[in-house]
Amino acid sequence: MPIKWDSRLSVGNAYIDIEHKLIISLINALEAVLRHPDEKDSLKFFIDQLYEFAGDHFAHEEKLQIKYMFPHLEENKKGHRSLMAELDVIKSIIYAFVEKKITSQQEANETSAKVNHLMRNWFVEHIIKSDMKMKGFMDNAG
C-alpha cells in the first residue's frame, strides 16, 4: 500500500511539506518497482534519487531551523545523520539486489518486504517523530 499524504503530516511550513510529499512519492515509486525483478534500472534510479534528495532536504531543514532558531536543532541534526546512515543500509540492500544478474520473483518479493519495512520505519522516524517538533516554529516561512 502506498503512503498517502494528508494534513496530519503537515509540519506547518509549505516548503518542507512539498519536500516531504516528494519523498513520499519516491518511496512509493521505489516500493512499486521493487516487486518487479526486471525493473532494476528504475530501482537504482529511484533509490539514488531518494538518497540524494533526502540529503538535500535535511540540509534545507537545518538551514531553516537555524534561521527560525528552532530549539531542537542539534537533536534534529543528529537524527538526520542517523537517518542517512539508515538510508545507507537500505541503499546497500537495493544495490546488492540490483547487481544480482538473475533474480526470482520470490527474491524480489522478499527484498521488497524487507525494504518496505525499513522504508516505513525510516519515514515514520523522520516525519512523525522528528519533524513534527517543527510545527509552530516556522509556520508558512520560507
Ligand SMILES: [Fe+2]
Ligand atoms: Fe523532513
